[in-house]
Amino acid sequence: MQRSPHKDNALAQLDQMAAALDASGDVMYEWDLATDSLVWLGRSSSLFGLDDKVVPVSGEAYHNRINPEDLPSRMRNLTDHFAGEAYYDCEYRVRDGSGNFQWVHDRGAVEVSTTGAPTRLTGVLRPVTIRKQAEARLEYLASYDELSGHFNKLRLRESLDFSLEQSIRYKYEGAFLAVGVDHLGMINTAYGFEAGDSILVELGERLDKCIRGADIVGRLGGDRFGVIMSVASNDEADAIADRILQTVRETPFEVNGQRIYVTVSIGQVFFPEQTKTSFDAFAKAESALLGAKSNGRDCVKPYKLTIEQCENYRTSMVIGEEVKLALKEDRLALAYQPIVAADTHEMVLVEALLRMYDRNGDIVPAGVFIPVVEQLGMMRVIDRRVLELALQDLAANPDITMALNISGLTASDRGWLRALSSKVKARPDLAERLIVEITETAALHDLEESARFVSSVRQLGCKVAIDDFGAGYTTFRHLKTLTVDIIKIDGSFISGILENEENQIFVRNLLSLAKALNHTTIAEFVETAEEAEFLAREGVDLLQGYHFGKPEISPEWLGSKNKQAADKRVAAQGKAAIPA
Template sequence: MRTPYGQNDHSTELARLRAAIEAAGDVVYEWNLADDSVSWLGDTARLFAPPRSGAPQTGDELSSCVHPEDAPKRQKALSDHLKRGLPYDVEYRLRVGQGGYHWVHDRGAVDAKHSGMVLKLAGTLRLITDRKEREAHLEYLANFDELTGHYNKVRLRDDLDKTIAEALRTGDGGAFVVFGIDQLAMINSAYGYQAGDRVLCEIGSRLDDCLRAGDIIGRISGDRFGVVLGRVNQKLAVRAAERVVHEIRRKAVQTPAGPIRVTGSAGVCMFPDQATAAVDAIAKAEGALRQAKVQGRNRCGLYEVTEAQRETYRASMGIGDEVQQAMKDGRLAFAYQPIVGAIDHKPAFHECLLRLHRPDGEVVPAGKFVTVVEQLGLMRALDRRVLDLAVDELGKYPTATLAINISGLTATERSWQRALVAKLKDRPDLAQRLIIEITETAALKDIEETAHFITAAQDLGCRVALDDFGSGYTTFHHLKSLTVDIVKIDGSFVRNLAEDPHNRLFVRNLIALAHSLNLTTVAECVETEVECQILADEGAELLQGYHFGKPSLEAPWPEQTPEQKAEVVEFVKLDTPSKNAAR
């Protein structure tokens, strides 16, 4: 193999250079532009595999190895370097064997005579195939669901917005349809997640077979697919949805656990008549899907509005306007309810319950407006305000530990996660005193996204609680996947605990399930001393309910003193230098 460095009295330095190049995985080349010859140093066999006899010996041979799609890019980079003095730094694919290609990073510079005539170009080639494959995979995941290969919910929502905008411009109608697999959680529990995954893939394939080539299909949650049907009227949309529902139930799905009979339900929303934005169309189609399931599943539901519903919607819009104005005016505040130790009854932390203060002085509990806010698509903004209030309170009261509730929609919303990170990444003293509660039913809708959220929050130092534990269909596998820190036993099982032996047995099993994963348990809605004693005997660590205190607008901590403020500042200085240095 020829070398541009020759064999001379600098052989020791050359040996060291060769060893360094091979250790770095690079290949050095020198291209003599006068006679088109190329010399190499390094392990060229990794770059130029058989059937080639060796590395290219001329510039033309090297160019012939470049992927045809990348050749113009490489040529432009070379031309810009030679003529304009721009850096020669380019990535392209080199042919390997019969039809295969490696990705390489090519960097170099020309050497010219004093006259300015170019003599040689010296450079390095580095294999970057692994990095390119990782980048391609990340780009794929940004748009597609890894399991089924269909669009993910973000990409589907973007395309739905574009299709609705086009319908508004042209006057053509369309439909958004949500298809839900009936009882997928039960299939996962009975047959295992491999069977459930096979069901999802098969249903996705049947959607492809039933719908038009131009229809847009995406997976919007654990058990649901969404479909954008362009240029259809209501009759055609319902017919298409019913055809898919029929195809889902027509034949069993072959899974590793054997054939499984599956049914599905559908919800249809027409646009732009019934929705002028993607978030609105999705919410209404899911509402129609829920109605179809209430009516017995295995059927298609159509979003429709009666006059009575219109009156309800008008009232809801009024509540939505009031909540938005309250956020602008700063009239949202917390009421605090203590969560106490089951043995000593001393407060361990406090749950923050949202309250709206009306201009006339009336205080409105969250239960009277949160459901409407969710229906109107305002929950993300409200949950962001809850986060802002909680962080402010934690900073104001250094002895406080607070639990806040967020909606299931927010738990899978990356923008809220980014806000959480932005507020707490430099404040470990606050993060370790914040507990984020998500409901069990919301968590089970999209376990993968919820698990991602939980991990992100825990990485900051926050704890995560699963609220209403026992009200859904949580299994050992679900809890293991979600990795929460705390479970709150639903109050419906605590009420009448002393009189109802079935409730006591259920609570005992829930506590045992939580303890098997080293989770802390909180029993909600405790109202009597007898319930306190039973729960303590069964092993619950923490209790919450009117027996220990109703939600209060008065903060249960004293204002921090100047000395306490100084201690908090000093704590942050001592605790965060390594993170600041790392960034």
């Protein structure tokens, strides 16, 4: 009896599909929902680590092999898919023949009857255990130090930021210790780097035993650990530091059968009296640690301000209080600088720059108060207010596109993102005219977090620009990861570019890179017609600088109501609070 060509062709296609599944390691299945029977195509026995005779042949038997923690999620996904509300696409763990759980990616589609009832689910299982293990590893390394198992520097900084915020809010004292191993380089030279690593691991364990239950230990990097004492008086912090010194000093470290005597030095900073941000606390504690090493090591040294530093600190506190009062009294304003097309010099957009009025109504330059705001940890609050002001002016001026510069801290602040989202989701016309600028150094500080931020902002309909490009070490890979829209060339490469061939080469290479990635380019600090002509000839898209206009608080294009608010001066209330 002769077989039909059609049937031969179908069998050939089935063989090809089976071969492709074998090569990929995937397994195809067909689940008859009416009879609860499962049919597999591919090496299902290899996937489950089971004999062919005990591979699940029913939906119930298969569900019994799914990890109980993952089964509810799969069932919800199935229910939503059967109801036509979602694709069926999920990942979960399945118990193999040895009792271990393996991750699979399950993706499929349901067939329905003429009445709309689900009848059959056809899908593909893909083993993804290796990928899930790699993801778990990366997630672990995002928070923990690979060598010691303690918090890494980033997670330690986040914990310290939280402790600082709590100490300021509830007015209690705390301390941060930087603990460094003395002469670790000599130990590495004499006994090998493995010995040094062993000492660091054991030091971390000893620190855990010396601190209190609520205290936190993390790795600062190199030979240094950090200890956060969220609630501690000066005496309590001193007692813990002395206990650490004694514990390390009195008990030798056992490395490959050898007893090695080690000491540590400790730098100590108290908060919120001496510091209000984690960056500042790290710097001051490590400065004190260097002082302890200079004093002969094996000792603790508290951070102390010099007379000049005390004066600067008092000045900073005065400025900080004035900024808080300016926020309360609505004395913050935005100045706008035009950004023009390189070929026509017509204004394309404006950059919003923060300014403040003192109590006499005089403008305070940003350079006077912004560094203090950053030092005192107030930048998030300021950036929230700047966002409000910018969106108000955007709403009042529908023909204006605006660039808004935010701090590195705000670039990782989900609260700021939520505020942006709540204001522009109902106003897509505002989102499409808003450009959020982050500095290159902030973007590279935590590339993964910055990429998430950029993606979130762009999903809202806004554009994102990298400011001060060239000041850091951005590579082609970094730019592809960040997927920004605009690159602003750092002004140091533009100023005097006609006389500086190295800067010309840098700008040309940058423009080639930007063109390859389809990025718009802006050159800032353009001060002469000759510089503008040169940059336009080289291919820069937009230009910004004093040649085209200085920042103005109330430019002509600003809506009348907003212009009146911008022109308003605060009545004099005594002498200006900002020191000279």
